[in-house]
Amino acid sequence: MAQTDRQYTAPARLFHWVIAGLILYQIPLAYYMMALPLSPDKFGSYALHKSIGMTIFTVSAARLAWRWLRPPPPLPVSLGTATRRLGGLTHGLLYCLTFALPLVGWLSSSAANFPVSLFGWFTLPNLVAPDGALHERLELAHRLLAYTLFGTFSLHAGAAFYHHFVLRDGVLRAMLPFTGKRS
Amino acid sequence: MRLLTISLSILASLACTTQAQAELWAPVAADSTLSFSAEQQGAAFEGLFNQFTATFDMDPADPTTAHIEATIDMDSVDTLYDERDEALREPEWFDVERFPEGRFVSERIQKAGSGYMADALLTLRDATRPVALSFTLETLPDGRLRFEGQSIVSRLEFGVGNGQWTNTDWVGDSVTIKVSLLLEPTLP
Numbered sequence: 001m002a003q004t005d006r007q008y009t010a011p012a013r014l015f016h017w018v019i020a021g022l023i024l025y026q027i028p029l030a031y032y033m034m035a036l037p038l039s040p041d042k043f044g045s046y047a048l049h050k051s052i053g054m055t056i057f058t059v060s061a062a063r064l065a066w067r068w069l070r071p072p073p074p075l076p077v078s079l080g081t082a083t084r085r086l087g088g089l090t091h092g093l094l095y096c097l098t099f100a101l102p103l104v105g106w107l108s109s110s111a112a113n114f115p116v117s118l119f120g121w122f123t124l125p126n127l128v129a130p131d132g133a134l135h136e137r138l139e140l141a142h143r144l145l146a147y148t149l150f151g152t153f154s155l156h157a158g159a160a161f162y163h164h165f166v167l168r169d170g171v172l173r174a175m176l177p178f179t180g181k182r183s
Numbered sequence: 184m185r186l187l188t189i190s191l192s193i194l195a196s197l198a199c200t201t202q203a204q205a206e207l208w209a210p211v212a213a214d215s216t217l218s219f220s221a222e223q224q225g226a227a228f229e230g231l232f233n234q235f236t237a238t239f240d241m242d243p244a245d246p247t248t249a250h251i252e253a254t255i256d257m258d259s260v261d262t263l264y265d266e267r268d269e270a271l272r273e274p275e276w277f278d279v280e281r282f283p284e285g286r287f288v289s290e291r292i293q294k295a296g297s298g299y300m301a302d303a304l305l306t307l308r309d310a311t312r313p314v315a316l317s318f319t320l321e322t323l324p325d326g327r328l329r330f331e332g333q334s335i336v337s338r339l340e341f342g343v344g345n346g347q348w349t350n351t352d353w354v355g356d357s358v359t360i361k362v363s364l365l366l367e368p369t370l371p
Contacts, residue, residue: 040350043354132265
């Protein structure tokens, strides 16, 4: 095996970084597409945003299943209860958001009668009947969840650097790619 | 007595003649829909025209001799999303200010399988193009008729979605028009 007992398994690391990369792509894409005037480009950007969102949803499901099969490595014993709790809370929130954001986006698209297509391969069913007022509420919810994700994401990344550069406890390395041979 | 018999036979023959002849039929608004399905962002969505009128000059026993005309209020487009409806009314799409009405006029109707095929002229904006509408006609127990029709048209042939929207990557060219009507006799 290319991992140590202090590291996440290779699939877990792959899931993590794929989702992280896709989220980092989604945020500027969201602002870009919202700013575009009504145009084929705008439609194309929305279609891409939705397809990536549904990809995040799917990969998150696979990731959660994998986490259940292969639990994460233990945290360093040096970490206090409060830090562990804060970390657990942040991680739990991030997991929830990787499901909630795509789901609310899908609901919002459904309410606007803008069905979601996955990269043009196939169309997902509308989850709710078209309803303009419901669409506006769901769009707001999607926006608020996105802000929450951005905040939690920043906290999570900040904590990773804090562990690595201040605490130097190997927590970041547990998730880094291409570090399998190190101990 | 003789007079009565004659009167009755005249009435009966009149009734027969009327039955064999064409009469005017019109849709019952509450039980009739004009909808369409189009592709956007790689996914199909449905829309409606809430206001339209139609007349069928038709003998239900032989729809091939029918003449169908319909007028669509383009402003009544309803895709269940206000922003898209607003966009569709703009000059790039239906341009409802200059072209408030769409028009459908049948030219020839033939039997096709278990139903019929109407060759017709459809006018959207300032473009009139031939289209084919396949339909079935069913006489209901109460004597009214159920008309179910479908036609696949190219929006670009009518200039619907011009300028940048001639790009069909994110809004497909092909639009399926679906007509479901409950027809009842009407006066000319």
